[in-house]
Amino acid sequence: xxxxxxxxxxxxxxxxxxxxxxxxxxxxxxxxxxxxxxxxxxxxxxxxxxxxxxxxxxxxxxxxxxxxxxxxxxxxxxxxxxxxxxxxxxxxxxxxxxxxxxxxxxxxxxxxxxxxxxxxxxxxxxxxxxxxxxxxxxxxxxxxxxxxxxxxxxxxxxxxxxxxxxxxxxxxxxxxxxxxxxxxxxxxxxxxxxxxxxxxxxxxxxxxxxxxxxxxxxxxxxxxxxxxxxxxxxxxxxxxxxxxxxxxxxxxxxxxxxxxxxxxxxxxxxxxxxxxxxxxxxxxxxxxxxxxxxxxxxxxxxxxxxxxxxxxxxxxxxxxxxxxxxxxxxxxxxxxxxxxxxxxxxxxxxxxxxxxxxxxxxxxxxxxxxxxxxxxxxxxxxxxxxxxxxxxxxxxxxxx
Numbered sequence: 001x002x003x004x005x006x007x008x009x010x011x012x013x014x015x016x017x018x019x020x021x022x023x024x025x026x027x028x029x030x031x032x033x034x035x036x037x038x039x040x041x042x043x044x045x046x047x048x049x050x051x052x053x054x055x056x057x058x059x060x061x062x063x064x065x066x067x068x069x070x071x072x073x074x075x076x077x078x079x080x081x082x083x084x085x086x087x088x089x090x091x092x093x094x095x096x097x098x099x100x101x102x103x104x105x106x107x108x109x110x111x112x113x114x115x116x117x118x119x120x121x122x123x124x125x126x127x128x129x130x131x132x133x134x135x136x137x138x139x140x141x142x143x144x145x146x147x148x149x150x151x152x153x154x155x156x157x158x159x160x161x162x163x164x165x166x167x168x169x170x171x172x173x174x175x176x177x178x179x180x181x182x183x184x185x186x187x188x189x190x191x192x193x194x195x196x197x198x199x200x201x202x203x204x205x206x207x208x209x210x211x212x213x214x215x216x217x218x219x220x221x222x223x224x225x226x227x228x229x230x231x232x233x234x235x236x237x238x239x240x241x242x243x244x245x246x247x248x249x250x251x252x253x254x255x256x257x258x259x260x261x262x263x264x265x266x267x268x269x270x271x272x273x274x275x276x277x278x279x280x281x282x283x284x285x286x287x288x289x290x291x292x293x294x295x296x297x298x299x300x301x302x303x304x305x306x307x308x309x310x311x312x313x314x315x316x317x318x319x320x321x322x323x324x325x326x327x328x329x330x331x332x333x334x335x336x337x338x339x340x341x342x343x344x345x346x347x348x349x350x351x352x353x354x355x356x357x358x359x360x361x362x363x364x365x366x367x368x369x370x371x372x373x374x375x376x377x378x379x380x381x382x383x384x385x386x387x388x389x390x391x392x393x394x395x396x397x398x399x400x
Contacts, residue, residue: 006328006329006330006379006382006383006386009144009148009378009381009382009385009386010378010379010381010382011378012144012147012378012382013140013144013377013378013381013382014378016140017374017377017378020136020140020374020377021123021374021377023050023136024116024123024128024132024133024136024372024374025116025118025123025125025128026046027043027046027047027127027132027136028116028123028125028126028127028128028132029114029115029116029125030042030043030046031105031107031108031109031114031126032082032103032104032105032127033104033105033106033107033108033109033111034067034081034104034105034106034163034164034166034167035079035080035081035108035167036082036108036109037080037081037082037083037163038082039082039109040081040082040083040103040104040163041061041082041083043082043103043132044061044082044083044084044085044103044161044163045061047085047103047135047139047161048060048061048085048087050136050139051087051139051142051159053143054087054089054139054142054143054146055089056087056088056089056159057088057089057090057091058086058087058088058089059086059087060085060086060087061083061084061085061086062083062084062085062086062175063083064081064082064083064084064162064163064164064171064172064175065081065170065171065172066078066079066080066081066171067079067081067164067167067168067170067171068170068306070209070269070271070304070306072256072257072269073256073267073269074209074211074267074269074302076304076306081104081163081164081167081171081172082103082104082163082164083163084103084160084161084162084163084172084175084176085103085159085160085161086158086159086160087158087159088156088157088158088159089151089156089157090151090155090156090157091156091158092156093151093154093155093156094154094395094396095154095155095156095184095391095392095395095396096156096157096158096182096183096184097155097156097157097158097183097184097185097186097187097388097391098157098158098160098179098180098183098185098186098187098347098352098354099138099141099142099157099158099159099160099186099187099188099189099384100159100160100161100162100176100186100187100188100189100343100344100347100354100356101131101134101135101138101160101161101162101188101189101190101359102131102161102162102163102164102165102166102169102343103135103161103162103163104162104163104164104165104166104167105126105127105130105132105166106130106166106366107126107127111126112368113125113126113368113370114126116128121373121374121375122371122372122373122374123371123372123374124369124370124371125370125372126370127370128360128362128370128371128372129191129359129360129362129363129364129365129370129371129372130190130191130359130362130365130366130370131165131189131190131191131359133191133359133360133362133372133374133377134189134190134191134358134359134360135161135189135359136377137189137358137359137360137377137380137381137384138159138187138189138358138359138381138384139159140377140378140381141381141382141384141385141388142157142159142385144381144382144385145157145385145388145389148385148389150385150388150389150392153389153392153393153396154392154395154396155388155389155391155392157388158179158183160175160176160179162175162176162343165342165343168205168207168306168307168308168309169309169343169346170306170307173343173346176343176346176347177346177347177350180347180350180351180352183352184391184395185317185321185352185353185354185355185391186344186347186352186353186354186355186356187354187355187356187358187384187387187388188342188343188344188347188354188355188356188357188358188359189358189359189384190342190344190356190357190358190359191357191359191360191361191362191365191372192357192358192359192360192361192362192376192380193336193338193357194361194362194363195334195336196334196361196376197333197334197335197336197357198322198325198333198334198335198336198355198357198358199335199336199337199338199340199344199355199356199357200314200335200336200337200338201311201312201313201314201337201338202311202312202337202338202339202340202341202342202344202345202356203249203275203276203277203311203338203339203340203341204275204276204277204278204279204281204282204308204309204310204311204312204341204345205273205274205275205276205307205308205309205341205345206272206273206274206276206282206285206286206305206307206308207271207272207273207274207305207306207307207308208271208272208274208289208303208304208305208306209269209270209271209272209303209304209305209306210233210236210269210270210271210272210293210301210302210303211267211269211301211302211303211304212229212230212232212233212236212257212267212268212269212270212296212299212300212301213229213266213267213299213300213301213302214226214227214228214229214230214232214264214265214266214267214268214299215227215264215266215298216263216264216265216266217263217264218262218263218264219261219262219263219264220262223264226264226266227264227266227298227299228264228265228299229257229258229265229266229267229268229299230257230258230265230268231299232268232296232298232299232301233255233257233268233269233270233299235296236270236292236293236296236301237252237255237270239292240252240272240288240289240292243285243288246277247276247277247278247280247281248274248275248276248277248281248284248285249274249275249276249339250272250274250285251272251273251274252270252271252272253271253272253273254270254271255268255269255270255271256268256269257269275339275341276311277311278311278313279310279311281311282310282311286305289303290303309341309342309345309346310345310346310348310349311345312341312344312345312348312349313348315353317353318348318353318354318355320353321353321354321355321387322335322355324387324390324391324394325355325383325387325390327390328383328386328387328390329383342356343356344356355387358380358383358384358387359380360372360373360374360376360377360380361373361376361380362376
């Protein structure tokens with residue numbers, strides 16, 4: 001069985017490793033910042049070429065809805081994002097698996113971090129770990145199941161790489177969810193945690209913007225008649241960030257407001273990311289934000305909620321996936337709960353059990369220190385291939 005011969009599969013990918021690394025470097029040097037739709041499309045186009053030898057039944061790029069962005073004036077703008085990559089094969093097979101990742105990175109076109117440097121088995125570059133390296137691991141795993149006739153045994157697969165994961169997958173969320181029905185499991189290729197472990201529970205995420213109004217006045221002649229929106233926002237930030245606890249984290253990540261220094265400011269905007277451990281913490285966060293905002297009569301606050309990923313709370317099907325993974329691995333798997341969130345949260349929320357950190361080992365993601373361990377590619381690809389074969393065997397044995 002392919003699922004039990006991890007050493008063979010690892011050697012097979014190792015024989016292609018130089019080609020995979022060359023492709024990883026080339027892809028990572030295409031700027032694919034979330035708001036660079038042309039760069040994201042170029043990344044998707046190159047990946048379609050890389051996937052074409054698999055002879056998928058479907059292989060195309062699909063437009064995705066724009067993403068909402070809060071402007072400095074307190075008005076929502078809708079910014080274009082790139083297309084999603086979709087590939088599939090053998091959709092009539094009894095065991096269907098969804099593989100997922102993302103094309104975008106956090107680094108915009110004007111960021112200094114644009115090139116890849118290699119030192120031994122380590123690559124330092126934008127997206128090498130999150131998540132270009134992971135997508136190449138997924139494709140190598142698909143090569144293995146193709147070469148070892150796992151499709152003939154009853155496997156069908158769909159691969160979806162979205163263009164906007166780093167900004168919350170606002171446009172792609174319903175698109176990705178549309179592939180969940182009928183799939184036995186989801187395999188996500190976000191990077192492994194730095195120690196190589198898989199994620200277990202994940203916190204949920206909320207994005208909210210506080211648009212604060214004030215009353216303008218001349219600073220010298222009528223300061224007392226004004227009401228500072230910036231002061232109101234500062235007080236609001238202090239109160240909501242004080243909500244932070246073991247189950248709830250509040251962070252104001254961006255502020256805008258004010259104008260001429262001799263005018264009391266009448267508009268300020270604060271943008272917040274909230275992380276929640278469970279559904280109770282999410283409900284508390286929403287309620288407390290509304291309650292605190294209602295206290296600000298003189299500098300009224302409008303809350304605009306624009307992003308949401310529910311907490312990922314492992315259930316029986318998730319634990320069953322881990323059991324299958326341990327059988328493939330031949331030993332227990334290291335799993336860690338994390339405050340990070342991803343498309344795996346959203347897929348779990350629509351009922352698709354998934355392991356979402358099957359990508360490359362590395363660290364420093366979302367920074368210029370991002371590094372990938374290329375020596376981890378063969379083993380990670382072999383594990384994902386073995387897991388797909390194990391899902392086929394499990395489906396056959398249990399009739400699931």
